Amino acid sequence: MKKHRLSIDDIAQSLGVSKTLVSLVINGKAENYGIATETRQRVMAKANELGYQANHIARSLRLGKSFTIGLIVSDIANPFYAQAARLLEDHAYINDYTLITCSTDEDIEKEKKILQNFIEKQVDGIIISSSQVQQSILEKHYHKGLPIVLIDRTVKGSDLPSVSVDNAQGAYLATKHLVFQGFHRPMALAITPSHISTIKSRVDGYTKALAEKNLQPRIYEISYNNSFSEVETLLKNLYRQNSFPDSIFTLNNNLATAVLHTLNLLHLEIPRQVGLISFDDVSFFSFMNPGISAISQPIEKICQTAFRLLINQIEKSTDKKNINQVVLPVNLRIRQSTQKNTHTNH
Amino acid sequence: MKKHRLSIDDIAQSLGVSKTLVSLVINGKAENYGIATETRQRVMAKANELGYQANHIARSLRLGKSFTIGLIVSDIANPFYAQAARLLEDHAYINDYTLITCSTDEDIEKEKKILQNFIEKQVDGIIISSSQVQQSILEKHYHKGLPIVLIDRTVKGSDLPSVSVDNAQGAYLATKHLVFQGFHRPMALAITPSHISTIKSRVDGYTKALAEKNLQPRIYEISYNNSFSEVETLLKNLYRQNSFPDSIFTLNNNLATAVLHTLNLLHLEIPRQVGLISFDDVSFFSFMNPGISAISQPIEKICQTAFRLLINQIEKSTDKKNINQVVLPVNLRIRQSTQKNTHTNH
DNA sequence: CACGACAGCTAAATCGTTTTAGTAATTTTC
């Protein structure tokens, strides 16, 4: 039984030439090395005849480069990250990289393990939406030379390259919009672990907007792992206790879906009985009825920028001191869910 | 400048032992080879001290195994595939594999390139929802020894292992349900390329259910690349021409979102003015208002089975003649979008 | 005290590439 995968050597031997020659031809370097055209054709013909397929593992080992990029997010099934993955995948594809993806479920230990694993797999760089409080591990790797770009979540005072949006501003806009529409008791639903930088900033923006109107903030924290049931329990309790808010600002799209689920159960009508706005504009917000107002992030731009920052690091390991902390603006998308006096189009 | 990444040799040299020894210790084979406990500890201590991280590329080359699995789907951002990716990722993770993912956009040439690329990257196996008409390329690789599992889409008469659902039955159930609810002119929205096996079967199921009631099928084909605008154009035209159907059966979740989008534009109320049911039960169908009826696929089961079939192939290259074509049942999830005489809960 | 057994370790081959530093044969140049 031949376990032997077809290699460059086989082609070389069957033609009676050196494997150097075969390698040069296959890599298109024949011209530079003055290989005779006829020889080149013979090699290519043989390679096709035998069905040769290069072994990238061997190539990577020799080159010290894997042409692989690691993407680490909390959950690739979350529509926001799924879309990001898709966009990054496209950038990777046209640049001859492939993307490997892992989800952390906000578990710091798992994140560390994945990071470790990616490094051992010799990824050329990492794009990460990190759950870590202290970025020391990431920074350590970065300063050792591992190309890294943070997306979505960032850290002040760190020199790690990052691409994020103005979360505080987004939350501020959303909250102001609610108040302006006549919702004077908007509640915010945040997620724990609360150290996640984006959530912190969004809470700040929310609080600031309310403070300007002398309104009291009202924030509940939902734990990541079972947000669905926690939201349900919370809202049901508030409803029973007659302390239901007039509107809800969910700090990410997952919470919005959990809220929608519970509002359906409680037969509460949006926006008549309760207003709703969410951070992250996922696609179905727009074709629901009523449409859900949201703060949208420029995700194409985020991914494009992140990819560029990463490739810059990978390709010229010098000049790391470029503009490498990018903050992009968000957009307020107003739909029916925050229009107190309008109706759904039934 | 030290380009040299820390290797097993460095540990060996700094301790004055052979790299064989270091390798054995690090791989936990010390006992089997009778390495002294004290030596073992010295090696481990040194490895930690120097911050040694194994190079999986070198390991893969030597072992002829990459511990990587390739996933190929049409679009990883599609919620159905995003969830599949997540589930497969979890299976991979606990089995010490990593997943690399690529989207084909139903482009056969791209699919071929990705396949080629995955093979060159020496994936240990491939899970694919293939767009290809003739499976000859996949079969060729399979018979050459590449572990492959088809998911979602399969091919009759091929011996490729596969995991799919009973698409015809699902479509049959959905259509019968519509008719039973009093929708007598249900239209089906299919997607091209029409050779996609799942779509074919679903069309069959739809047609069969209608035939049993002596009703005429009415099928429109939407092209994958710009389903959104094509659906919009189609429905608007039908509306203008007064030939709007009383209900719509969308053959995948993408089409359902496109339909929802257009129905909003046309101010048509579901289910009063038009009924809607879709293949693929994506999460937001359940918390929309009205909820969207759907045929749900047992996605956890699909992924679990597919992963098992793949691992079986990877780990014992023998006995390929197992049960390796699995067809799972679907579920009809009835929600308000097909309840003609009920109302949304406003 | 010679022999085998065993404990503890190592040299070297190997995986499939890329690349450096050549070599040999021919051609050009003066």
Place this chain on the structure above:
DNA sequence: GAAAATTACTAAAACGATTTAGCTGTCGTG
């Protein structure tokens, strides 16, 4: 017609691990 340049190609090292086969030296046994 000898030195220099060019053409066409190659041997061997390297990447960083794993594994096979084997090498010492000590000990127990008959």
